[in-house]
Amino acid sequence: KNEVEQSPQNLTAQEGEFITINCSYSVGISALHWLQQHPGGGIVSLFMLSSGKKKHGRLIATINIQEKHSSLHITASHPRDSAVYICAVRSIQGAQKLVFGQGTRLTINP
């Protein structure tokens, strides 16, 4: 079992729908990252969280440290949001090392 599990693995939705991607982890962490990877391969960092909630435009990320769970929400989804979304945690033991989930492939149809 991976230390970081994401669900769902694949998600297809219509433009405008509210999207939720979940991430559960099993280790003690100092921070959790949400990353976006486009088809060309480049990765963009969306959020880094250690507690609570962050919002950037239509994207919202939340984390519950007690439950070892984080969610990424996209409001008013758009085809340009289509990408792979990756959850990664920075464990307390290996402070510089990120452990990655397997990613969620999101497709937004017009």
Next chain:
Amino acid sequence: ETGVTQTPRHLVMGMTNKKSLKCEQHLGHNAMYWYKQSAKKPLELMFVYNFKEQTENNSVPSRFSPECPNSSHLFLHLHTLQPEDSALYLCASSPGLPGYTFGSGTRLTVV
């Protein structure tokens, strides 16, 4: 552009070739990383460099040889690779505090 530049973007090499991947950042970050992303697998850490010193080698085979001549440049030298080494190789940098910047990756195909 994220501030971390990787070249080449695509590379096809034979199993007997020697090639190098290059990563460059001018963000003033002191830590640089090589990650490997194989099909249908999570990203895997390969190497970590802090202030030009290698601080982590994640049990990577010796056919992958990293080099960090200064805190802005990171290379991954490749020789006698296997087809299963075909993957996307991503470079990242960080300022030591949480917060990563990734490059666009080099897609490597070993034939």
